[in-house]
Amino acid sequence: MRGFFKKLGPGLITGASDDDPSGIATYSQAGAQFGFLTLWTALLTFPLMAAIQGMCARIGLVTSQGLTVTLKRHYPRPVLYIMLLFSFPAITLNIGADIQGMGAVCHMIVPSVPVWVFCVGITAAMMYVIIQYPYRKIATILKWLCISLLLYVVVPFILTINWKNVAFNTFVPQIQWNKDFWAIIVAILGTTISPYLFFWQATMEAEDSRKGIVVDKQLMSDMKTDVNSGMFFSNLVMFFIILTTGSVLFPAGITNINTVDEAARALEPLAGKLTYLIFASGVLGTGLLAIPVLAGSQSYMLAETFGWEAGLDKKFSQAKPFYLSVVISLIVGLGLEVIGISPMKALLYTAILYGVTAPVMIIMIMHIGNNKKVMKEYTNTSLSNTLGLLTFILMTAAAVAMIWFLF
Template sequence: MKMVPAGESADSIPSRPHSFLKSLGPGLITGAADDDPSGIGTHSQIGAQFGYGLSWTFVLSFPLMVAIQEIAGKIGCVTGAGIARNLRRHYPRVVLWIMVSLLLIANVINLGADLSAMGAALALLTHGDSGLYTLLFGIVCVILEVGLSYPRYAAILKWTTLSLFTYVAVVAVAHVPWAHALRSLVVPELQFNAAYATAFVAILGTTISPYLFFWQAGQEIEEQHRHHVKPLCLTASTAGPELRRIRLDTLTGMAVSTVISLAIVFATAATLHASGVRDITTSSQAAEALRPIAGQFAFAMFALGIIGTGLLAVPVLAGSAAYAVTEMTGRAGSLDAKPLSAKLFYGTIAVTTLGGASLNNIGLDPARALYWAAVVNGVLAGPLMVMMMLIVRNPRAMGRLTVSRGQAVVGWCATAVMLAASMIFLGFTAWDVV
């Protein structure tokens, strides 16, 4: 009989493949949700416009993603409270209100773009009404989030991550020149122009997104409630295995995200860029452009992947908004709560999702929506990461489990890169306006 140390669940010991898979959860779902239809559109554009020239940036962004998402997970697991609740407890309220307000704006716009991409992808496959499909996808996502218990819904989200591997299938038929593609991961093909710099910042903006911070912290709290365990700050002496589980889960999730992002870039570089198709602004445009170049199979897989990743990402976007709003107001909120006992939480999910779906009906251009979502996220990401680093180094919040000096250095490096990227992006935005 296998003995489990006090304060540690058997699920947190990944000694066998089955145990490893069971240990995956918040980090895996967060990483998979990072490749949402909006991200697919961005990566498709990068592959079409620059070929393999920006592939190296995903190697750069991977450790930064791992560092900041692990910090988000630790905030939730150690303190038993999400990022917004920690901001409310330890820092000026004005900081909290500004950050949550920006998050809501960005998430609603992003939800609109993702739902619109899902509707357009289904219309490509069935030749139906994309506007109707967009609304139906929004309604379905709300029903699932509100109607299912957390354990069942978390299991659905985990299985939905398999939809990402449709892009591996696309790469398999795309005739990628692997020697060139793999060399591009370690040998940058630099270009010194505004378009290249903007694309570099766009990659960071789609891989390091504020809504993912709120979601992973909130999911770690949900897992604690599901397993009836206390926050790690109260059981610091036995916290080691759980912190290792968070690291492994986050590493796995971010690795999956990075591999799929590269698959999209490689597929579009080998097909669209190689055929002279350089102007792609949405994921559905990329799917449609693939059909005459890579064939019906690649087109269908790309379109189905948009729908599958959207079904994963939309709940994460809406859920992160719900966690932020309830924590900001000091209310209780959980995906495992009954709808009538968490009205604000589920109401935020419904309003943000359906509000995003309605953007399609007022004539908002999805590509333009993504642009402005990126602007808002660019304003929010750097300062939010600064506050997260302050939280994980604050003994009042983390108790004895403040992050080590080494982890802090990596976290601050990720924060500095994101702040610099945000300033570059906003600088180009201001230049375009002028």
């Protein structure tokens, strides 16, 4: 067990940060609106998510560079700029929505303090931690914060649930042909297979590779264990959030969740105070986990594009533009609270935006993964290519279906 846990690193953090307040909001809305009908998506997305993140990790290890640098070196510049154009609005919106979600939950627990005070405090704390501490220390903290996600796995066992119905909806896909259903499917796919995680995974693996670690079959095997474990953990939590809200909120007729704290508050009278506190604590833990990943991935993308000195292990004086971009992204995200955009709407819009833009990124990652000039003997396996292509087809089809039903 000790050997197994030593292998866990960027893959575990990537998988856990995927279940951020944005993910919690999306999965809660899916459960509240459709009950158990979307449980099958957790089973489906696990191999797809693992395949794409595995490709990104392999690119980072082999090239010792982030995804942005690889695109800049081997592909036309417009390709890189299009990727940035698609990614930045969604990441910024995601940061803001997560800050708002955490602030709302804190206010729910301590009603005497306004939401905006908590939002400012959370943003300031994030800035301090990211700038003050090297990534290795942050990563250790992030690994422990992953435990907060296990809280969601506990909740359904406190409740009375029809497990036969759960099993049926998990293994037999249920589909409704309307805009609301396809919007939530695109949101689930988008928040699960998120473009910012592609960049983060590659960059974190590259940072390890640059420290002189020899890339060999054993390292690739360890990386695969790390990534697969992280993605399994992520999808397990997703499954149990849909299960909890689907078994509590949906039968009670609470089908529209406007804020993250509303989802937690709705659980209290129906499932008890323990469930409510577990849900709220999970939102805070996952937010603290995800925001450094979101802000860091965006800053790495900028730094790699413009050739800045970058690295969460560097001091502020060594990488000023990099850290300033982290600060700006957090401040812009915080600005969503001032504008007054609904946290739940922002979270869902973020997930849908990811769902629409991810297919473009997936094609580029697959092309890099099969490029022998870049990857040498570590090009994609036939299984990786099959799962990658299936991911592209599924996400494109879901996005087209959603747009079709909207218009």
